[in-house]
Amino acid sequence: MNAAPTADIAERKRQLVRGELAEAAVTLLADQGFEETTVDQIAAAVGLSRRTFSRYFQSKEDVVVHMMSGPSARMCAELRARPADEPPAVALRHALSVITSLSVTNPDKTLHVSRLILDTPAVLARFLERLSRWQAEMAGILAHRTGLDPDADMRPALAAGVALTAFQTGLRRWVDRDGTEALDELVNQAFAMITPALDLGTAPS
């Protein structure tokens, strides 16, 4: 009868195992390199079988990319929560700061994971594919905020894409600088340069 609590516990346990797997994976991958690490090693590091690993992650790439899924959901939630009269550029900047703040609360891990993503082609590919989903979701939110029709107007998608370009560029720079410059500041600079493109007017083309 305790359907809800039971499901909660079960789900929490799943997330626990998932977290353990991810933790061990990042350690091993950053240590031995991505291609040189097998799924069996990751699974064994947590005392699980490869089959069980597959039940939590589709692939090695997804382990790394998945660590951004929680933050990305919070980022979209933040974008949704921004005041409706806020300019898109400001709302987008605030939303993305949800992610960039990870570099403050957990600098070492964030840097390691970011480096792993940006320097491993296979992981980068998956990550960018994930980013394109963020973009789609952000575009929908922006369209809703502005009352534009996302199927008729490219501006919401463009604004989301441009904002994510700023994020990517700042992140790349941050990693190239070994985290010595604040990620927030780098993304701020990037945003300042592309803000003109984020001003979705309401006048039709």
Place this chain on the structure above:
Amino acid sequence: MNAAPTADIAERKRQLVRGELAEAAVTLLADQGFEETTVDQIAAAVGLSRRTFSRYFQSKEDVVVHMMSGPSARMCAELRARPADEPPAVALRHALSVITSLSVTNPDKTLHVSRLILDTPAVLARFLERLSRWQAEMAGILAHRTGLDPDADMRPALAAGVALTAFQTGLRRWVDRDGTEALDELVNQAFAMITPALDLGTAPS
């Protein structure tokens, strides 16, 4: 002694086989779906073995993505060739039109391949990773054009990224419209909206 001509011929033959493989691959992939098609089928369709396929492409994904490599090289060459005093936005637009013009010279194939790329997550991932390489190369060219230091200034990378965002967004829209609206025109519209962000000034931050 005819070292150069021989190498030329050999290379041309390689490109021929590569083209055959790519052609058969796109046909099969678009026909049966990506996941449902095996490399063996593609190789067999050209009368070659799977091992030989691996010598031409690293993976199924790369077959599709590779079809953009020629155009992308020409696009970068065009960007390099644009007059130095041309505004970045104009130069980028002209460069990208090298690619968008494919939708005019070969509409059906371009549409099929584009749909395959955008609708297949695994292919999209590889494609986006490839785009990020284009971005890096374009950023280098832009930095050279403007005399900016690409390691110190994010603007070249941002401009390239923003231009590619416009391209992606226009391409997505073009595919969603089943090619009924001109890709060139869609990318033009996208460019018009983000052009403000492409004006790399020379004043340091």
Place this chain on the structure above:
DNA sequence: CCATCGATGACACATTGAGTCAAATACGTC
């Protein structure tokens, strides 16, 4: 105590990507 359900592991299977080596094919030279 037992029934049930979810998680796990063992096994099997298809697919992929790559290393190795022999055969074949094309090329230039004689």
Place this chain on the structure above:
DNA sequence: GACGTATTTGACTCAATGTGTCATCGATGG
């Protein structure tokens, strides 16, 4: 036209991956 050489190809092999299936184990609830 014949020969030697270099490249290309195919057969075989292997490690790794992702997935389907099924039995087992443990926890939960009756």
